[in-house]
Amino acid sequence: MKSYCQSFVLGAVITIGLLTSAQAALPIQQLDSYKGTKAYLVQTQSLPMLDIEISIDAGSRYDPASKAGLASLTGELLNKGIRSSTSNLTEAQIADQIADLGADISVGVTGERALIRIRCLSRPDVRDRAVQLARLILSSPSYESTVLNREKQRISAGLLEAETKPDFVLDRRFRKAVYGDYPLGNAMTVKSIANLSTLELKQFHQQFYRSDRVTVSMVGDVSQSEAQEIVKTLVQDLPQRGSVIPSLPELARSPVENLSEREITIPFDSQQAHIVMGMTAIARNNPDYFPLIVGNYALGGGGFVSRLMNEVREKRGLAYSVFSYFAPGQETGIFQAGLQTKNDQASMALDVMTETIAQFIAKGPTQSELDAAKANLINGFPLRIDNNRKLLDNVSSIAWNGLPLNTLDTWTEQVNAVTREQVESAFKKYLAMDRMKIIVLGAKQ
Amino acid sequence: MRQSLQLLFFGFWLISQLALGASTQSTEDTHEYLLSNGLKLIIKEDHRAPTVAHMVWYRAGSIDEFNGRTGVAHVLEHMMFKGTDEVKSGEFSRLVAAEGGRENAFTSRDYTAFFQQVEKSKLSKVIQLEADRMVNLNFDDADFAKEIQVVMEERRLRTEDNPDSLLNESLMATAFMSSPYRHPIIGWMNDLINMKANDARQWYQNWYAPNNATVIITGDVDPDKTYQLVEKYYGGIRAHELPVRKPQLEPDQKGVKQVHVKAPADSAQLVMAWKVPRLQPDNINNDEPYALELLAAVLDGYDNARLNRTLVKQARLADNVEAQYDMISRGPALFIVGVDLAKGKTIAQAETGIRQALAEVADKGVLDSELKRIQTRLLANQVYKRDSIFGQAMEIGGFEMAGFSWKDLNTVQERMQKITPAQVQAVAKKYLIDSTLTIAILDPQARQSAKAGVQK
Numbered sequence: 001m002k003s004y005c006q007s008f009v010l011g012a013v014i015t016i017g018l019l020t021s022a023q024a025a026l027p028i029q030q031l032d033s034y035k036g037t038k039a040y041l042v043q044t045q046s047l048p049m050l051d052i053e054i055s056i057d058a059g060s061r062y063d064p065a066s067k068a069g070l071a072s073l074t075g076e077l078l079n080k081g082i083r084s085s086t087s088n089l090t091e092a093q094i095a096d097q098i099a100d101l102g103a104d105i106s107v108g109v110t111g112e113r114a115l116i117r118i119r120c121l122s123r124p125d126v127r128d129r130a131v132q133l134a135r136l137i138l139s140s141p142s143y144e145s146t147v148l149n150r151e152k153q154r155i156s157a158g159l160l161e162a163e164t165k166p167d168f169v170l171d172r173r174f175r176k177a178v179y180g181d182y183p184l185g186n187a188m189t190v191k192s193i194a195n196l197s198t199l200e201l202k203q204f205h206q207q208f209y210r211s212d213r214v215t216v217s218m219v220g221d222v223s224q225s226e227a228q229e230i231v232k233t234l235v236q237d238l239p240q241r242g243s244v245i246p247s248l249p250e251l252a253r254s255p256v257e258n259l260s261e262r263e264i265t266i267p268f269d270s271q272q273a274h275i276v277m278g279m280t281a282i283a284r285n286n287p288d289y290f291p292l293i294v295g296n297y298a299l300g301g302g303g304f305v306s307r308l309m310n311e312v313r314e315k316r317g318l319a320y321s322v323f324s325y326f327a328p329g330q331e332t333g334i335f336q337a338g339l340q341t342k343n344d345q346a347s348m349a350l351d352v353m354t355e356t357i358a359q360f361i362a363k364g365p366t367q368s369e370l371d372a373a374k375a376n377l378i379n380g381f382p383l384r385i386d387n388n389r390k391l392l393d394n395v396s397s398i399a400w401n402g403l404p405l406n407t408l409d410t411w412t413e414q415v416n417a418v419t420r421e422q423v424e425s426a427f428k429k430y431l432a433m434d435r436m437k438i439i440v441l442g443a444k445q
Numbered sequence: 446m447r448q449s450l451q452l453l454f455f456g457f458w459l460i461s462q463l464a465l466g467a468s469t470q471s472t473e474d475t476h477e478y479l480l481s482n483g484l485k486l487i488i489k490e491d492h493r494a495p496t497v498a499h500m501v502w503y504r505a506g507s508i509d510e511f512n513g514r515t516g517v518a519h520v521l522e523h524m525m526f527k528g529t530d531e532v533k534s535g536e537f538s539r540l541v542a543a544e545g546g547r548e549n550a551f552t553s554r555d556y557t558a559f560f561q562q563v564e565k566s567k568l569s570k571v572i573q574l575e576a577d578r579m580v581n582l583n584f585d586d587a588d589f590a591k592e593i594q595v596v597m598e599e600r601r602l603r604t605e606d607n608p609d610s611l612l613n614e615s616l617m618a619t620a621f622m623s624s625p626y627r628h629p630i631i632g633w634m635n636d637l638i639n640m641k642a643n644d645a646r647q648w649y650q651n652w653y654a655p656n657n658a659t660v661i662i663t664g665d666v667d668p669d670k671t672y673q674l675v676e677k678y679y680g681g682i683r684a685h686e687l688p689v690r691k692p693q694l695e696p697d698q699k700g701v702k703q704v705h706v707k708a709p710a711d712s713a714q715l716v717m718a719w720k721v722p723r724l725q726p727d728n729i730n731n732d733e734p735y736a737l738e739l740l741a742a743v744l745d746g747y748d749n750a751r752l753n754r755t756l757v758k759q760a761r762l763a764d765n766v767e768a769q770y771d772m773i774s775r776g777p778a779l780f781i782v783g784v785d786l787a788k789g790k791t792i793a794q795a796e797t798g799i800r801q802a803l804a805e806v807a808d809k810g811v812l813d814s815e816l817k818r819i820q821t822r823l824l825a826n827q828v829y830k831r832d833s834i835f836g837q838a839m840e841i842g843g844f845e846m847a848g849f850s851w852k853d854l855n856t857v858q859e860r861m862q863k864i865t866p867a868q869v870q871a872v873a874k875k876y877l878i879d880s881t882l883t884i885a886i887l888d889p890q891a892r893q894s895a896k897a898g899v900q901k
Contacts, residue, residue: 046493049828091758095749099818102825121825150758157764157788160711164892166606269709269893270606272598303547304526304538314535317594320602340602372543379545382564386494387832 028395028405031228035240036212039231040399042219042391050127050220051392052118054138054234055400058208059112061183061248061331069155069188070196074204075109077151078116081142084237091147094133103130105137111184112329113400114209122221131230138214139237141205143198156190166340170274170441173266177437178280178334182251210242211235217395219388251332254279254435262434266441273346273442277353278336279435284328284401288426290414292326295423297373298365299357300324300337305372311356312339318349324357330401335431343443350440358433364424378412475851476668478675482684483656486675487841487851489663491834497568497664498835500560501575502842504659505652507554507630508776509690514644516596516632519552521645523592525559526550527584529577534588537574544570552630555775556846562835565665569674576678579658582649589642597638600631608708608887612716616885619704620718624695626776656684659845663834695720695777703884712764714887715795716783721770721876723778724857726848734772735860736868737780737876742819743811743869744768744782744802751815752782755802762790762798773847779883780876792886803877810870820862827858 031039060071080091089097098105103120116138120130162168172187179185186192216231268274282288293301300308300323312322324337337357341349365373385391385408398407478486507518528534541548544567550559561571604610614629621627632640660679662671698720724734744752745768752766763784770780782803786795830836841851 044493047828047831049832092749092754095747096818099747099749099822102821119829121828150761153761153787154757154764157712157785161785164608164709164711164889271601272606302542304535305542310535313595314591317591318598320595320599341598342601372539376542376545379543379564379567380547381545382494382496383545383547383562386496386834389832 026391028398028408029224030405031224031231034211034228034232035235035238036210037214037216037231037235038399039216039227040218040395040405041222041224041227042395043222043224044219044388044391045221047388048122048221049388050118050120050122050218050222051388052131052134052230052234053217053392053396054116054118054134055215055217055396056114056116056138056209057112057213058114058204059110060188061111062204062208062245063183063186063188065183065186067192067196067200068183068186069193070200070204071114071208072109072188073148073151073155073193073196074201074208075107075114077143077147077201078107078114078141079105079137080147080151081144082136082140083142084136084140087136087140088142089136094137097129097133101126101130101133105130105134107137112331127222127230131233135234135237138209138234143201143205145198148196148198148201152193152196155188155193159188159190166268166270166272166274166441169266169268170276170338170439173264173441174276174278174336174437174439177262177264177439178254178278179251182249206239207242207245209238211238211240214238215396215399217392217399219392219395248331251280254437256432256434259438262436263438263440266439267444268441269443270441271342271443272340273343273349273440274338274340275346275350275353275438275440276336276338277357277436277438278334279431279437280332281326281335281430282328283330283332284397285403286328288422288429289328291418291422291426292430294370294373294377294415294418295360295365295427296324296326297377298369298423299360302373302376307360307369308337308339308353308356311352312349316348316352318345318352322353328401346440346442350438354433354438357431357436361427361431361433364420364427367420370418370420370423374415374418377415381412476672477851478672480655480676480680482680482682483654484675484679484682485659485845486672487659487661487845488666488668488671489661489834489837489841489851490666490668491663491831491837492665495565495665496562496834497565497662497666498560498562498838499568499571499575500558500661500838500842501579502556502558502659502661502846503652504556504657504846505648506552506556506775507628507632508625509652509688510625510628510632512628513636514640514648515628515636516600516630517640517644517648518557519631520593520596520637520640521648522550522552522557522559523596524584524589524645524649525578525582527582527588527592529581530583531577531581532574534584537578540574541571546571554626554630556842558842560835560838568662568666568671572674573678576682579653579655579679580682582653584642584645586642589645593637593640596631597634600634600637604629604631605634608706608710608889609714611708612706612714612885612887615704615706616716616718616883619702619885620698620720620779620883621695621777624693624777626695651688654685654687655679655682657687659842661838661841661845663838663841698881698883701879701882701884703886705886705888707888707890709892710887710889712788713786713792713889714783714885715786715792715799716781716885717796717799718779718781718883718885719877720881721778721780721872723774724772724849726853729849729853729856730860732860732864732868733872733875734778735857735864736872737770738772738861739816739819739864740806740811740869740873741768741770741780742822743806743815746819746822751802751806752784752799756784756795756798757787760798761787762795763787773843773849775847796884803873806870807874807877811866813866816864816866816869820864823858823861 029041082089106117108115300306308322312318319339319341322339327333474490476488546561546563548561618627756763765785767783
């Protein structure tokens, strides 16, 4: 390993732009599918490095009802021990090898997917070793009971700690309220992970980590044929098919309810009250995506210039942070708005937030708000794609959500085409005040 | 920034990453200018994408504050968005947003900085706006009255309801008797309650001057044209004399100090902090700070580094560990080791575990392979960091504010590669000693409302 050291020294770096012009991104190449794995590449040659993201359709949404945390632990333990026909590596050996390569290989699990992210130098000797290691991490985790027991202890301690924190308690209750019986409503608890066994992790891995459930996105200094080989290597040890995976239930739209049914108060002796409001919304491929994100910029997404920021912070000094956003995924995601304020201002702040959002749903943005939103999003588009990391995020979103490959090329046109009426009708179509779940956490005044 | 980089944790990490990421900068792509009013301008070309980061850094942070007015540097950072003679309150952000820009600001112990990221044709506009508020800030008392409430909410959010922050606040206030590093960047709550608009105005008049500022521009720019733009908008601002900065050197510590903090939490925490040297601009060939940086990385620089391996995975004394050191700063440096205790373990057991891990280094040294691993990582970081023009501007700014030059980045990186295992062992032995040690303990308390509040 020592030999890698000396040879990293940089020479002059060839400069080839990431963008062909201010508004056009580099093309996304769709590689040949291999064993059912879809793969996408953006070639950037200006830095001798490569970013790879492996998405596996194995997120927390597949957790069985009584076993919340199974998908997370299956993913989190991928890099904590390897056993295959050719390699046995302890977690310490894996960590040392990654470090010796000067690479990053991280694992994580979201609601929809498990993720392995690799960042390494593009020099073939380093790159190939990083890819081989990632292959083993993806396909041959050993799931040892000592490691599982330790991680369960650490996660349990983290959960107990989190239960003393206002933001965590608020968010967990909010998700339960919005997702209801849908699997993502069941957050992992000390109890739900207590009895998980290595056998269950192995079974989950076998069932869900299949090549036809994998998507690979790559950005960096690699040729198309090299990229194709990388994909083959990464998934070569995975089974292509397996037992039928039952389809997920539909996430039902947040129902119309009386305020007393929708609003939940959590007593909590923090100095600030934390307030959140929201409901089910849309998937990323929804045709109303653009009217909603343009509108949300004006409502609560646009940094220091949104309506919520203006009403809550600028005019009244009620909060440091106030926001709203849509979180669309492959499946229906949520809309959420929130703030934190000292306890004796909680009801005033909630009133201002409620009134602001209600007004926006009822009447939409003003023409000048819409123009300002479009100006920011369009003029700022180059900032969304000006480095490898950001490009990878975009490619990954396009690949995962099944969006057209020219999404980045038409992005500004789509924003520009949004009208005030479209925003107003899209907000009315997907959001409604009598469906909003409201959680207020704080000390009683 | 209007979310201040919270000192210890956020700020510290960021800066220590920057220090570790120091690089070979060719002078072919980096250009330095000094305007006649004392403003320093550093331009780093990067033509990969048609975007630019524009930052102005003022050498005025909480280290320059006086007791009774703590937090004023950060409060003024907020007030900088509240209007000038030409640009009315709140307009600054609206105008940057209209250009498609992303903007924010942050305050640390050492400096206050403001930035915009924009498509390159918009650079002129943001330079004009930023230059305007360097000299023409003019906010009214009503705006101050509202914004100080926002800052108090920020303090409640980040500190009052956050046991990690409370512990760090007490750690710093205990470790330092005289150095202004003992005060939190966001300020003590009572000082915020009693702060007046004129305190913020006075701060502005004292420190916001071209001769106390560095402008850093990275991205797809032509250096000559960019220099002309900066000269056009910032060049006319007059320099003025800055207040005298007293050294306020911390007296030598004469023995172990300890502080206990009770706060709502579940796990106990133990933090041990030693006073150690930092890198001095007039002595960047001193190997000790570099060796301390590498010591921190050997302890906690990768997944299988010593503290995680021994305390979390083997002995199960802790659930999380952390080692921090930042050799680049204006004020005194601490070498910090902190742990979240595992269930059923005592503070005494955790302290013994930490001391054993450190004694292992001091007595037996570190392996050649361990150190090479860290040094390999540093070299790879030289490539990775170039992916972000914003990160490169941050790196230059942190260096410049601490009294170094961007030209030193190269030297720092080279020296980091030459440190030997014996040098790492030597600094562990020499500096991690009880006479300069401060121990902070978080004693977790149940929340009064927690049982009723948590819904399973």
